[in-house]
Amino acid sequence: SQTIHQWPATLVQPVGSPLSLECTVEGTSNPNLYWYRQAAGRGLQLLFYSVGIGQISSEVPQNLSASRPQDRQFILSSKKLLLSDSGFYLCAWTTGRSAGEKLFFGSGTQLSVL
Amino acid sequence: AQTVTQSQPEMSVQEAETVTLSCTYDTSENNYYLFWYKQPPSRQMILVIRQEAYKQQNATENRFSVNFQKAAKSFSLKISDSQLGDTAMYFCAFISSNSGYALNFGKGTSLLVTP
Structure with a gap:
């Protein structure tokens, strides 16, 4: 069966520090991978998506970047965090076979930038 | 660009009652x-x-059903026989069959089920 792992669960970082959040998927190959951010009162905002290794599409110009070094690994990074980067970050995946398929979510990372 | 609007930030319903959450979209x-x-x-x-x-x-799934009005671009969720475990944030989402690559979410409705 397929599973998605996301870590860490919570993170408190000072402004200006770097960030690395990791997400891995098991039990499937060549998934579409996504990073969403959930800020209070703003729903889920798509940050990045990837349809293959090294293929990253950015939805929102910002202080963050994403990489996909392996087929089932998706990393969210920042060189210098801002206060506005605080939020709940969710990794998700689909098989990519159909637009209407279910999106599987990780358990999320609560990031607080102080 | 497609937008999804949930006009009810918060709602409350008593256990065993029925509640409807609203969602409209633009496409x-x-x-x-x-x-x-x-x-x-x-x-x-x-x-x-x-x-x-x-x-x-x-579409229906047990106690959950939708009222899909395509012409009005409305997609409401009805929860029947509400249970305490239904307390949650509910998000409406949209994706195009042809050009969609990721779900586009609304801001959510916070539902509280009270005893």
């Missing part, structure tokens, strides 16, 4: 999918129900 596409996701206090996202736009019949 020029004819083929698309609509979803309702639930996020309980654990914050784990759970798919509640899915609707294909070309299907006229409203």
Whole structure:
């Protein structure tokens, strides 16, 4: 069966520090991978998506970047965090076979930038 | 660009009662999918129900059903016989069948079920 792992669960970082959040998927190959951010009162905002290794599409110009070094690994990074980067970050995946398929979510990372 | 609007930030319902959550969307596409996701206090996202736009019949999943009005671009979620475990944030989402690559979510409705 397929599973998605996301870590860490919570993170408190000072402004200006770097960030690395990791997400891995098991039990499937060549998934579409996504990073969403959930800020209070703003729903889920798509940050990045990837349809293959090294293929990253950015939805929102910002202080963050994403990489996909392996087929089932998706990393969210920042060189210098801002206060506005605080939020709940969710990794998700689909098989990519159909637009209407279910999106599987990780358990999320609560990031607080102080 | 497609937008999804949930006009009710918060709602409350008593246990065993019925509640309807509203969702409207804006698109020029004819083929698309609509979803309702639930996020309980654990914050784990759970798919509640899915609707294909070309299907006229409203989707149902046990106590959850939708009222899909394509012409009005409305997609409301009805929860019957509400249970305490239904307390959660509910998100409406949209994706185009042809040009979609990721779900576009609304801002959510926080539902509280009271005893």
